[in-house]
Amino acid sequence: MExxxxxxxxxxxxxxxxxxxxxxxxxxxxxVNGPQLLSIIGPNGxxxxxxxxxxxxxLSPTKGVVCIDGEDVSSTTLKELAKKVGYVPYxxxxxxxxxxxxxxxxGRHPHSNWKSLDHDLDIVYETLRLINIExxxxxxxxxxxAGQHQKVMLARGLVxxxxxxxxxxxTSNLDIKHQMEVTRxxxxxxxxxxxLVIMISHDLNIAAKYSDNMIMLYDGEIYAAGTPEEVxxxxxxxxxxxxxxxxxxxxxxxxxxxxxxxxxxxxxxxDEETFIxxx
Amino acid sequence: MTFKEGKEEYYQGARKKVLFTTxxxxxxxxxxxxxxxxxxxxxxxxxxxQIIINHIxxxxxxxxxxxxxxxxxxxxxxxxxxxxxxxxxxxAIMQTILRNPLADPYxxxxxxxxxxxxxxxxxxxxxxxxGFSDDLSLVTMAFVFSLIPVGVILxxxxxxxxxxxxxxxxxxxxxxxxxxxxxxxxVTASEESLAEIYAWNIGSLATIxxxxxxxxxxxxxxxIIFLYSQSRSINVMMSGENTSRSLGINTRRMTxxxxxxxxxxxxxxxxxxxxxxxVGLVGPHIARVFVGSETRYLLPASAAFGxxxxxxxxxxxxxxxxxxxxxxxxSSLIGCPLFIFLLLKMRRKAWK
Ligand SMILES: Nc1ncnc2c1ncn2[C@@H]1O[C@H](COP(=O)(O)OP(=O)(O)OP(=O)(O)O)[C@@H](O)[C@H]1O
Ligand SMILES: [Mg+2]
Numbered sequence: 001m002e003x004x005x006x007x008x009x010x011x012x013x014x015x016x017x018x019x020x021x022x023x024x025x026x027x028x029x030x031x032v033n034g035p036q037l038l039s040i041i042g043p044n045g046x047x048x049x050x051x052x053x054x055x056x057x058x059l060s061p062t063k064g065v066v067c068i069d070g071e072d073v074s075s076t077t078l079k080e081l082a083k084k085v086g087y088v089p090y091x092x093x094x095x096x097x098x099x100x101x102x103x104x105x106x107g108r109h110p111h112s113n114w115k116s117l118d119h120d121l122d123i124v125y126e127t128l129r130l131i132n133i134e135x136x137x138x139x140x141x142x143x144x145x146a147g148q149h150q151k152v153m154l155a156r157g158l159v160x161x162x163x164x165x166x167x168x169x170x171t172s173n174l175d176i177k178h179q180m181e182v183t184r185x186x187x188x189x190x191x192x193x194x195x196l197v198i199m200i201s202h203d204l205n206i207a208a209k210y211s212d213n214m215i216m217l218y219d220g221e222i223y224a225a226g227t228p229e230e231v232x233x234x235x236x237x238x239x240x241x242x243x244x245x246x247x248x249x250x251x252x253x254x255x256x257x258x259x260x261x262x263x264x265x266x267x268x269x270x271d272e273e274t275f276i277x278x279x
Numbered sequence: 280m281t282f283k284e285g286k287e288e289y290y291q292g293a294r295k296k297v298l299f300t301t302x303x304x305x306x307x308x309x310x311x312x313x314x315x316x317x318x319x320x321x322x323x324x325x326x327x328x329q330i331i332i333n334h335i336x337x338x339x340x341x342x343x344x345x346x347x348x349x350x351x352x353x354x355x356x357x358x359x360x361x362x363x364x365x366x367x368x369x370x371a372i373m374q375t376i377l378r379n380p381l382a383d384p385y386x387x388x389x390x391x392x393x394x395x396x397x398x399x400x401x402x403x404x405x406x407x408x409x410g411f412s413d414d415l416s417l418v419t420m421a422f423v424f425s426l427i428p429v430g431v432i433l434x435x436x437x438x439x440x441x442x443x444x445x446x447x448x449x450x451x452x453x454x455x456x457x458x459x460x461x462x463x464x465x466v467t468a469s470e471e472s473l474a475e476i477y478a479w480n481i482g483s484l485a486t487i488x489x490x491x492x493x494x495x496x497x498x499x500x501x502x503i504i505f506l507y508s509q510s511r512s513i514n515v516m517m518s519g520e521n522t523s524r525s526l527g528i529n530t531r532r533m534t535x536x537x538x539x540x541x542x543x544x545x546x547x548x549x550x551x552x553x554x555x556x557x558v559g560l561v562g563p564h565i566a567r568v569f570v571g572s573e574t575r576y577l578l579p580a581s582a583a584f585g586x587x588x589x590x591x592x593x594x595x596x597x598x599x600x601x602x603x604x605x606x607x608x609x610s611s612l613i614g615c616p617l618f619i620f621l622l623l624k625m626r627r628k629a630w631k
Contacts, residue, residue, distance in 0.1 A: 053521070058525065078524055078528065080527075082525060082527030085525065086525065087521070087522065087525035089522055092519075095379070095517045096374075096380070098517070098572055099292075101289055102573050103518075106518055106526070109512070109515045112511065121286050121289060128285075137288070138289075156522075
């Protein structure tokens with residue numbers, strides 16, 4: 001399923017945003033060109049979700065412009081934008097219980113019409129199979145585990161068939177195997193279908209392993225942008241997260257080992273009466 | 280499981296949903312036929328249909344019977360269908376767009392506004408125009424006042440960003456204020472007026488006559504058709520504001536449009552028969568138990584079930600007691616146990 005039009009470009013220029021008087025994003029400038037998996041990292045509350053919301057018009061920047069393929073999003077209708085940009089929120093908060101198929105089907109909205117149900121269902125089932133949750137199809141969305149929820153939400157973003165897919169911490173509830181699986185699928189999908197996947201992540205090692213590029217937010221600005229190796233340096237991690245670390249390279253990707261000087265070499269042992277035992 | 284099987288499973292579910300709606304529609308037709316034959320006059324089933332056939336063919340033999348069946352029972356039964364369908368659809372859509380299972384068509388304060396309007400008309404004899412008859416004054420006052428709370432909510436939605444919870448809270452606040460004014464009026468009211476207001480608040484179809492039917496019929500039909508045409512977008516709104524926006528829906532505009540349409544049809548229906556409760560809140564929930572929450576199935580199912588429910592309640596209301604009971608009372612009396620039974624009995628989870 002090769003996309004005919006492979007041009008994908010996001011230009012963010014001088015974007016500022018604040019929920020109240022004090023700004024969350026200050027003067028963000030970024031160009032992203034071409035299909036890839038791009039991770040956004042940064043500490044809690046730094047504005048990662050806010051930045052994503054500025055890209056797909058959930059929020060409007062107080063200053064600056066966001067252009068997608070050269071078109072200013074502020075003058076693009078939500079409908080047009082929905083065909084280009086997909087979004088998967090941090091947590092689903094659907095009001096009433098639907099089955100998994102019905103939940104994912106909602107994501108087809110921008111492309112569907114009264115007659116497209118059959119085609120839409122094909123795409124839904126195809127996607128469920130792609131991320132290995134076909135067996136959940138008829139289950140009630142409410143009765144799933146947190147990780148299964150997350151995969152269903154991801155499926156909803158995928159069936160939207162966007163050129164740009166924005167994911168807010170898509171793997172935060174997944175076990176290591178599924179974190180790897182989902183992130184790998186995202187990376188491969190970006191190349192196979194020629195889409196730009198932008199993912200917020202708190203797991204630096206997963207992000208480093210699969211991302212083509214990363215940006216690191218700090219204090220409302222882009223502190224670093226580039227390949228994982230360029231971004232994930234000991235100094236950057238120290239400044240942005242205030243965490244000491246060691247970076248080792250494994251299979252050409254940086255791997256972060258966290259250090260804690262207050263703890264590592266200074267662990268007081270438990271008293272003898274405290275134990276656990278498998279019986 | 281193969282691809283085909285998966286889809287087939289979905290379609291199977293869909294067919295069951297359509298079946299539920301179809302059964303309700305058949306039920307409506309049956310209940311409608313039956314409803315014409317029951318009441319306080321001793322007319323046999325055969326006589327009733329003879330009267331109807333006679334009326335249609337234009338040779339009325341039994342003037343008295345014609346008056347009972349054609350001029351009394353027929354408009355009341357028709358109105359029960361219109362009213363049940365309107366309130367249940369209004370409730371289903373309000374719940375969906377406000378993402379709240381406790382929402383109903385009265386969430387926007389329509390009922391409190393309508394009773395204030397009715398009270399002003401009954402107690403103080405206020406009217407919008409001096410040329411109106413008493414009945415018409417009541418209807419028009421109820422209609423106009425029922426839309427005031429909606430106006431307030433819309434005003435706030437336009438000047439400020441409102442969330443579903445805010446909309447519900449503003450609705451409740453306005454409702455309390457209007458109820459307070461109504462109570463104040465009632466303190467000064469005569470006993471007769473009190474009884475009349477009280478009956479109006481419970482809602483009754485007993486006073487419905489032919490001239491009351493066309494306007495609600497037309498308005499409700501148009502509004503329900505419009506809402507159905509928007510059902511795909513409305514369905515998306517269950518996923519919350521952010522997801523809806525990213526799927527191309529202007530949630531704020533959609534919420535306002537739906538609120539205007541629902542309050543129009545509810546106000547038009549309610550101003551003739553009083554604030555019949557229950558069916559607007561519970562009707563859609565009972566439908567959800569059978570068809571789930573996907574709007575394209577829920578809307579027709581709610582309409583059909585709401586109509587059936589109110590029609591049956593009205594049949595019972597007509598024969599219960601010495602002079603019949605208000606339909607509002609009967610619908611709650613039989614509806615609540617039914618609803619709780621379904622809640623406990625059904626496996627399908629329709630709510631969180
Ligand atoms: N709706 C809101 N109203 C007011 N302030 C908000 C709102 N949403 C977020 N904020 C504030 O804006 C800042 C950035 O929030 P944002 O959600 O973008 O952070 P984040 O980087 O996604 O954090 P996390 O890693 O915890 O998800 C935070 O300080 C937060 O308190
Ligand atoms: Mg966030």
